[in-house]
Amino acid sequence: MNSLTLFEPFKNDLKKVDQLLLERFSKAIDSIKTPTIQLLNAGGKRTRPLLCLLSSRFGDTDAKKPFELAVAIELIHMSSLVHDDIIDRASLRRGQPTIHKQHTNRHATYIGDYLFAESLAIMTKLKHSFANHQFSFTIKKLSMGEWTQYQNRYRMNDSIRMYLRKNRDKTARLLGVSCQLGAMISNADKSTQATLFQYGYCLGMSYQIIDDILDFTKPNHVLGKESGQDLIEGYLTIPTLYAMKEIDIYSEIENLFQRSLNHQSADFDSVISQIKQTNAIQQSFKLSQHYLDRALNALKKLPDRPEKETMYHLVGYLSKRNH
Amino acid sequence: MNSLTLFEPFKNDLKKVDQLLLERFSKAIDSIKTPTIQLLNAGGKRTRPLLCLLSSRFGDTDAKKPFELAVAIELIHMSSLVHDDIIDRASLRRGQPTIHKQHTNRHATYIGDYLFAESLAIMTKLKHSFANHQFSFTIKKLSMGEWTQYQNRYRMNDSIRMYLRKNRDKTARLLGVSCQLGAMISNADKSTQATLFQYGYCLGMSYQIIDDILDFTKPNHVLGKESGQDLIEGYLTIPTLYAMKEIDIYSEIENLFQRSLNHQSADFDSVISQIKQTNAIQQSFKLSQHYLDRALNALKKLPDRPEKETMYHLVGYLSKRNH
Numbered sequence: 001m002n003s004l005t006l007f008e009p010f011k012n013d014l015k016k017v018d019q020l021l022l023e024r025f026s027k028a029i030d031s032i033k034t035p036t037i038q039l040l041n042a043g044g045k046r047t048r049p050l051l052c053l054l055s056s057r058f059g060d061t062d063a064k065k066p067f068e069l070a071v072a073i074e075l076i077h078m079s080s081l082v083h084d085d086i087i088d089r090a091s092l093r094r095g096q097p098t099i100h101k102q103h104t105n106r107h108a109t110y111i112g113d114y115l116f117a118e119s120l121a122i123m124t125k126l127k128h129s130f131a132n133h134q135f136s137f138t139i140k141k142l143s144m145g146e147w148t149q150y151q152n153r154y155r156m157n158d159s160i161r162m163y164l165r166k167n168r169d170k171t172a173r174l175l176g177v178s179c180q181l182g183a184m185i186s187n188a189d190k191s192t193q194a195t196l197f198q199y200g201y202c203l204g205m206s207y208q209i210i211d212d213i214l215d216f217t218k219p220n221h222v223l224g225k226e227s228g229q230d231l232i233e234g235y236l237t238i239p240t241l242y243a244m245k246e247i248d249i250y251s252e253i254e255n256l257f258q259r260s261l262n263h264q265s266a267d268f269d270s271v272i273s274q275i276k277q278t279n280a281i282q283q284s285f286k287l288s289q290h291y292l293d294r295a296l297n298a299l300k301k302l303p304d305r306p307e308k309e310t311m312y313h314l315v316g317y318l319s320k321r322n323h
Numbered sequence: 324m325n326s327l328t329l330f331e332p333f334k335n336d337l338k339k340v341d342q343l344l345l346e347r348f349s350k351a352i353d354s355i356k357t358p359t360i361q362l363l364n365a366g367g368k369r370t371r372p373l374l375c376l377l378s379s380r381f382g383d384t385d386a387k388k389p390f391e392l393a394v395a396i397e398l399i400h401m402s403s404l405v406h407d408d409i410i411d412r413a414s415l416r417r418g419q420p421t422i423h424k425q426h427t428n429r430h431a432t433y434i435g436d437y438l439f440a441e442s443l444a445i446m447t448k449l450k451h452s453f454a455n456h457q458f459s460f461t462i463k464k465l466s467m468g469e470w471t472q473y474q475n476r477y478r479m480n481d482s483i484r485m486y487l488r489k490n491r492d493k494t495a496r497l498l499g500v501s502c503q504l505g506a507m508i509s510n511a512d513k514s515t516q517a518t519l520f521q522y523g524y525c526l527g528m529s530y531q532i533i534d535d536i537l538d539f540t541k542p543n544h545v546l547g548k549e550s551g552q553d554l555i556e557g558y559l560t561i562p563t564l565y566a567m568k569e570i571d572i573y574s575e576i577e578n579l580f581q582r583s584l585n586h587q588s589a590d591f592d593s594v595i596s597q598i599k600q601t602n603a604i605q606q607s608f609k610l611s612q613h614y615l616d617r618a619l620n621a622l623k624k625l626p627d628r629p630e631k632e633t634m635y636h637l638v639g640y641l642s643k644r645n646h
Contacts, residue, residue, distance in 0.1 A: 031474060086432050105428040109409050110470045112432070116439070117463035124459040127452040136447040140440035147433045151354060 009310060010050055013067075017049045020071045024118060031107070032114050035099045039078060042094035048073045051175060051203075052182035055196045057307045059186030065126065069185050072122040073178050076139060079115035082108050084146040131181050138177045145169035153234035154257040156250070160241050164205070172204030192302060199298040203314060206291035210321050212237035213284045216276060228272035234260060238287065242280035249274055292319050332633060333373055336390075340372045343394045347441065354430070355437050358422045362401060365417035371396045374498060374526075375505035378519045380630045382509030388449060392508050395445040396501050399462060402438035405431050407469040454504050461500045468492035476557035477580040479573070483564050490531040491524075499524030515625060522621040526637060529614035533644050535560035536607045539599060551595035557583060561610065565603035572597055615642050 007014065018040065025036040049070035056066035084090070085098040086108050092098065100108035116139075123135055149166055152158060179200035183193040212230060216239050219227040230237045234257060236244075244250055252271050259266040275281075295315050299308060330337065341363065348359040372393035379389035407413070408421040409431050415421065423431035439462075446458055472489055475481060502523035506516040535553060539562050542550040553560045557580060559567075567573055575594050582589040598604075618638050622631060 029471065029474075031470065083432055083436055087429050089429070105432065106410050106412070109406055109428065109432045109435070110466075113406060113435075113466040117459070117466050120443070120459040121463050124452070124456040127456065129447070129450040129452055129455075132452075132455055133447040133450065136440070136443040140444050143433075143436040143440050147354065148352065151352075 007045065007050060010053060013053050014046045014049060016067060017046060017053075017070050017074060020067060021074060024071070028114070032111060035103065035107070035111055036078075036115070038096065039082070039093070039099065042096045044094055046074060048077055048174060048178040051178040051200050054307045054311060055179040055182030055188075055200075056186040057305055058183050058192050058196065058303065059188035065185045066182055068122050068126065069131075069181055070178075072119045072126075072135075073174070073181070075115050075119035075122070076135075076142075077174065079112045079119060080139075080142050080146070082115065083112040083143065086112075087146050088150045126185065128185065131184050134177055134181060138173050141169040141173055149235070154261045155234075156236075156254050156257065158236040158241065160238070163236070163238055163241055167205055167208040168201075171208045172201045175204035175207075176201030195298050195301045199295050199302075199311065202291040202295035202298065203318065206288045206295065206318055209238055209284060209288040209291070210318060213239060213281060213288070214321075215239075216272070217281060228268055228275070231272060231275075232266075232268050238284045239275055239280045242283045243275040243278045246278045246280065247274060289319070330368065330373060333376060336376050337369045337372060339390060340369060340376075340393050340397060343390060344397060347394070351437070355434060358426065358430070358434055359401075359438070361419065362405070362417070362422065365419045367417055369397060371400055371497060371501040374501040374523050377630045377634060378502040378505030378511075378523075379509040380628055381506050381515050381519065381626065382511035388508045389505055391445050391449065392454075392504055395442045395449075395458075396497070396504070398438050398442035398445070399458075399465075400497065402435045402442060403465050403469070405438065406435040406466065409435075410469050411473045449508065451508065454507050457500055457504060461496050464492040464496055472558070477584045478557075479559075479577050479580065481559040481564065483561070486559070486561055486564055487528070490528055494531045495524045495527030498527035498530075518621050518624045522618050522625075522634065525614040525618035525621065526641065529611040529618065529641055532561055532607060532611040532614070533641060536562060536604060536611070537644075538562075539595070540604060551591055551598070554595060554598075555589075555591050561607045562598055562603045565606045566598040566601045569601045569603065570597060612642065 021040055022037065025033055025040065028036065052070040052073055053066055056069075081093060082099050085093055086100045086105050090098050091101050098108070099111055123132055126132075145166060149170070152162075176197040177200070180193050180197035183196045188196075215230045215237065216228055219229070226232065231240055231253070236253075240253070244253075249271050256266040256268055256271065292315050296312075299311055299315070302308060344363055345360065348356055348363065351359065375393040375396055376389055379392075404416060405422055408416055409423045409428050413421050414424050421431070422434055446455055449455075468489055472493070475485075499520040500523070503516050503520035506519045511519075538553045538560065539551055542552070549555065554563055554576070559576075563576070567576070572594050579589040579591055579594065615638050619635075622634055622638070625631060
């Protein structure tokens with residue numbers, strides 16, 4: 001089952017989310033309209049709106065609020081993408097040139113602020129204090145995470161604890177909150193809300209770990225990405241961190257990072273090949289599976305609802321993506 | 324009475340606001356700490372925190388919440404300054420080089436996001452749905468205003484209605500909300516909240532109009548600002564808009580704007596001198612006085628409190644700034 005068939009039962013719901021976003025952007029002035037619609041049309045799986053809508057079915061079936069929430073969540077996600085791309089100087093997003101590349105950093109700062117403000121306006125209109133509090137805390141961690149990550153590029157002061165915290169702040173918390181607030185807005189009971197948070201959170205942790213494994217095992221030649229691209233760009237992700245515990249590559253990486261910082265040529269081939277020969281990839285798989293198991297345990301605790309099937313499939317899909 | 328003696332009775336309260344901001348910034352990572360503390364120390368009158376604290380005295384005297392709110396309001400103000408300076412490429416802020424000039428647009432984008440997120444975290448912690456809703460609406464207008472204004476530089480499609488809307492979005496609304504939420508957080512009655520909003524709003528409208536008049540009548544040679552600097556930079560403010568109704572300078576300004584857009588030399592001396600000879604400055608004074616009268620009327624409706632004296636003085640101070 002691939003991600004497309006996985007999302008199939010909710011295709012119309014996600015189309016509706018896209019439609020609501022499109023209507024919103026279409027009403028804006030031209031300098032907002034063009035780049036936001038382009039970003040919307042460039043794709044993205046709408047995982048956060050999906051999780052929000054799935055989770056909302058565990059409460060009352062209010063027709064409107066979960067969609068508004070799903071839109072607010074996707075807006076904050078888009079906002080963070082736009083500002084993050086400025087901060088880490090990314091050239092491509094969803095296969096298209098990033099907004100700051102197509103326009104300017106100034107323009108992209110503004111677009112991010114617009115998406116942020118729109119999201120906030122929807123959220124506060126929902127008049128749900130605790131939801132807003134959770135949301136703002138997530139935003140705080142989300143917006144702070146990118147800079148810290150970029151500032152720590154080519155630095156050795158990283159640890160597995162730091163790595164997991166970064167995953168939590170940049171990915172897992174928003175997925176968890178998408179579930180939690182979906183349930184909250186439709187008045188599901190508190191324990192269901194907490195369990196759904198756990199599900200989304202663990203899904204997010206696992207997703208990011210798998211992404212970091214695939215960076216080593218499945219280089220994307222279409223995007224011109226070599227194996228170990230994260231390491232080449234100065235990021236110590238989980239496979240490297242595990243490998244560093246097993247073999248003595250600390251000084252070699254430190255030296256390569258120093259060369260990169262000094263704009264000298266740095267050949268990472270040998271160290272990447274060494275990492276791939278360790279147990280690091282396998283250990284990373286285990287760690288991602290640990291989070292998937294926790295996601296499954298959370299699901300088991302939830303009341304029986306037809307939506308649980310899709311939620312199980314999401315775990316299964318990530319589990320298969322592992323290998 | 325100058326602005327310093329005016330703020331004197333609340334000096335300790337405003338010092339406490341600064342202290343709370345300083346404590347917050349001091350805990351942040353270095354790349355946040357240094358520029359935010361520098362921006363804090365560079366000055367600013369803390370008008371918004373003052374209005375918030377003054378207004379809070381119209382309700383219960385809770386020791387803590389009004390200060391937290393005042394801090395959140397000043398944070399959002401600082402955030403908008405930092406992103407606005409990126410958008411309109413400003414070099415100086417409070418007499419110091421702007422953050423994006425000292426560092427980069429990327430860094431300033433991040434600092435603005437940090438200030439925004441901190442503000443939001445405080446606001447949602449207060450758990451006051453309507454306050455959050457008002458706040459988010461203000462933020463939306465605030466963040467959108469700067470870009471529109473910059474995009475409309477050197478364009479003739481401006482009108483008094485547009486000018487007033489810009490003042491409302493960029494200045495008046497946040498001053499109004501500072502008062503309104505100060506009263507709201509301390510449980511003042513609804514009519515007091517609304518009247519205080521009116522007071523702050525009108526004060527803000529008047530303040531901005533006076534600023535735009537002074538740009539023509541009191542050039543600041545210390546800052547190297549000539550008379551009519553706003554017009555030279557492509558902004559049609561109220562004196563110019565009134566003058567355009569009285570004398571035929573439309574084509575002359577249009578031509579000068581076109582030359583500026585084409586990076587050709589453009590001599591605004593003659594048109595600025597013509598504007599100053601019309602009744603436009605006087606009419607602008609009248610408009611600012613209209614808002615000050617409305618602010619006074621609002622004050623008269625408020626319950627008697629010792630804080631009203633300072634609030635009257637604020638109107639009087641602005642009224643004198645007129646001439």
